[in-house]
Amino acid sequence: MQAVRIHRFGGPEVMALEEIDRPNPSANEVLIKVFAASVNPVDAKMREGKYPVVTEKNLPYVLGRDVSGQIAAAADNVSTFLIGDDVFAFLSPEHGGYEEFVLARVDEVAAKPKSLDQVGAAAVPLAGITAWQGLFDHGGLRQGQRVLIHGGAGGVGHFAIQFAKAKGAWVATTVSTSDKEFVSDLGADQMIDYKSEKFKDLVEPVNLVFDLIGGETQHRSFSVVKSGGALISTLQEPDKARAADQNIRVGRYTAQPNGAQLQKFADLIDDGKVKVVVADTFELHEVAEAQAALKDQNLRGKVVLKIAG
Ligand SMILES: NC(=O)c1ccc[n+]([C@@H]2O[C@H](COP(=O)([O-])OP(=O)(O)OC[C@H]3O[C@@H](n4cnc5c(N)ncnc54)[C@H](OP(=O)(O)O)[C@@H]3O)[C@@H](O)[C@H]2O)c1
Structure with missing residues (x-):
């Protein structure tokens, strides 16, 4: 089978499309025939080599964290899925998604949303789970509360806006x-242009800031969080001393695979409550262009690799 692997860390030139052996599932695993894989920062x-979980000892390494496809094989102890079932998954880092077949732990996998094609479904897992865990598991956002989401037009942000609205938040x-x-159409109540407007002068205090940007944006965010509220980041740990002074809860987290959460998203998507926006698609051999596209200005939603089907 074909896979995009790296044998050393470096620029786009280190990615090679190679023939490798198709793996077999061990206990609690399924083998997914990959139709599409999403591209994430x-x-x-x-x-x-800037992500601590993948070090020299993991090389050669197949990149890619989330996929959509069909069950091709399952371990003897797996009865949740049948061969041929359409599924999507956010993979743990030992398995990469930029390949024709990938192993996944059965608890990372869920039935694909029926209303989406394989490309749309591949766009969901990592970005959707990051949004959900940031807003609710770490941020504690509840119905009727107010949230400020930095970077709302990107892969994670466009899901975060819709999940927060589905929860009944402002x-x-x-x-x-x-x-x-674009983000108004997704349901956002207030849109701030980060290049020409100052959110700290425009946004009334919120219960939660969900930070997908970091740096100065994160520092300035302290001024808009209510006492008792939270500032949660996907990027860097916010200043704990300042948080204590302001009675704010802060944190930085890494999103974790979770098949049960994916199943909730499938229901929200099939019920028409959440739209999935695919900004662009590329073939597997165009992986360098696909990763470069993430840096394009005004990318809306997700970039996806079409692998089969
Ligand atoms: N910790 C975790 O588990 C985890 C998981 C997923 C993602 N992440 C991180 O979270 C970040 C967001 O991920 P993503 O997939 O959503 O990225 P993305 O799809 O590349 O989106 C980034 C968005 O941020 C916007 N942006 C850039 N600078 C901004 C600013 N100063 N203020 C407001 N918006 C700004 C961009 O808009 P323009 O193009 O118009 O500038 C773009 O829409 C990435 O850094 C990623 O590495 C972490």
Whole structure:
């Protein structure tokens, strides 16, 4: 089978499309025939050797963290899925998604949303789970509360806006000027242009800031969190001393695979409550272009690799 692997860390040139052996599932695993895999900012960080979970000892390494496809084989002790079932999954880091077949732990996998094609389904797992765990598991966002989401037009942000709205929260989000209409259509209540407007002067205090940007954006966010509220980041640990002074809960987290959460998203998507936006698609051999596309200005939603089907 074909796979995009790295044998050393570095720029896009270290990614090679290679023939490798198709693996067999061990206990609690399924083998997924991959139809599409999404491209996430973490893929480039792993390729560059800047993601601590993947070190020299993991090389050669197949990149890619989430996929959509069909069950091709299952371990004898797995009865949840049958051969041929359409599924999607956020993979643990020992397995990469940029390949024609991938092993997944059965508890990382869920039935694919019926209303999406394979490309749309591949766009969901990592970004969706990151949004859900940040807002609810770490952020504790509840119905009727207010949230500010930084980077609302990106892969994680566009799910976060819709999950927060589905929960019954009020949502402000920072985006580029040209993305204001896009995030308004997703349900955002207040849109702030991060290049020409100052969110700290425009947004009334919120219960939660969900930070997908870090740096100065994160530092300035302290001023808009209510006492007793939270500032949760996917990128860097917020300042704990400042948080204690302001009676704010802060944290930085890494999203974890979770098949049960994926099943909830499938229901929200099939019920028409959450839209999946695919910004662009590429073939497996165009993986370097696909990763470069993530850096394009005004990318809306997700970039996906079409692998089969
Ligand atoms: N910890 C974890 O487990 C985890 C999981 C997933 C993602 N992440 C991290 O979370 C971040 C977001 O991921 P993603 O997949 O959503 O990335 P993405 O798809 O590349 O989206 C990033 C978005 O941020 C916008 N943006 C850039 N600078 C901004 C600013 N100063 N203020 C507001 N918006 C700004 C971009 O808009 P323009 O293009 O218009 O500038 C783009 O829409 C990445 O850094 C990623 O590595 C962490």
